[in-house]
Amino acid sequence: MSEEFKAGNLRAEPGTKVQGYLNVHGSDMKMPATLIHGTRPGKTVVITGGIHGGEYPGIEASIRLAVQLKPEDVSGRLVIVHPVNTKAYFAKMQYFGPDDGKNLNRMFPGKATGTVSERIAWTISSELISQADFFMDLHGGDIHEALVPFVLYSLAGRPEVNRISEEASSLLGLKYVVGSVSTNGTFGSAAVAGVPGFLAEIGQCGLWSEEEVLAYLKGVRNVLKYLGLLPGGPEDLGSVVKLPKMIVSTSEQTACWYPAVRAGDRVAKGQKLGEMRDFFANRLGEYLASQDGTVLYVASSLAINEGDPIAAIG
Ligand SMILES: [Zn+2]
CATH class of the missing domain: 3.40.630.10 (Zn peptidases)
Known part of the structure; x- marks a missing residue:
């Protein structure tokens, strides 16, 4: 060469x-x-x-x-x-x-x-x-x-x-x-x-x-x-x-994020990943696992913007 x-x-x-x-x-x-x-x-x-x-x-x-x-x-x-x-x-x-x-x-x-x-x-x-x-x-x-x-x-x-x-x-x-x-x-x-x-x-x-x-x-x-x-x-x-694929869940709200799972957890389809609440602690929405799998990452911030990834399941 x-x-x-x-x-x-x-x-x-x-x-x-x-x-x-x-x-x-x-x-x-x-x-x-x-x-x-x-x-x-x-x-x-x-x-x-x-x-x-x-x-x-x-x-x-x-x-x-x-x-x-x-x-x-x-x-x-x-x-x-x-x-x-x-x-x-x-x-x-x-x-x-x-x-x-x-x-x-x-x-x-x-x-x-x-x-x-x-x-x-x-x-x-x-x-x-x-x-x-x-x-x-x-x-x-x-x-x-x-x-x-x-x-x-x-x-x-x-x-x-x-x-x-x-x-x-x-x-x-x-x-x-x-x-x-x-x-x-x-x-x-x-x-x-x-x-x-x-x-x-x-x-x-x-x-x-x-x-x-x-x-x-x-x-x-x-x-x-x-x-x-x-x-x-x-x-x-x-x-x-x-793992054949990774599915990323994104937020539909700009609000506060309360995860119910940790990175590395095994989850079943439909299991709660977490929920969004407003500043008055009212629940705005719940996020569920879209497939069985392993939580590869989860957002760790309380603050989340609309469109931000909140969790990924492989
Ligand atoms: Zn990166």
């Missing part, structure tokens, strides 16, 4: 690691990024942390991966963005970007001439994912989400893309491996474009711990072994529970 590795405005010669800022197309925003061009040929992998600004385990894991991985250890090429959404990060916002109020993970593949979130999505899609063989999107349970670690892989791609995505997801060491047909998020959009990958969730409620970051590093390294970027075959990091 003699060619230089180009990712947006950054370049890395074979056998080098280059750190710098990736320009977001048509905007003054820049994303801290690391290119690692291995000494041996292999696949090209894109890793993003901080698509959501308040999901710290994925952000810290991506920062550390960028420090730890060396070109001499790598067969292939890696670009790590750590984090993507610096404005949302410093605004300490959940879900949304401060400039346009949009959820970046609903904007893929993005628009070259859109709002800031659409331009970030477009830059990642067209300049990074378009040349990738695999894509890992590291999330962390948002600021107002209590969750159990899980990984989403896409069912929206070709069968071979979906198969690789599912196989790699099962090697992350996370208990719940969940299929998804969404196409406007990072990994779903990548799958539609022919690039296998996943979206992982470790952490919750705007917190992060050393254990969570180490779990991320172990899992991501295991997937890099599976993909052949790191030497040695992947290990079995524990048995997984495969």
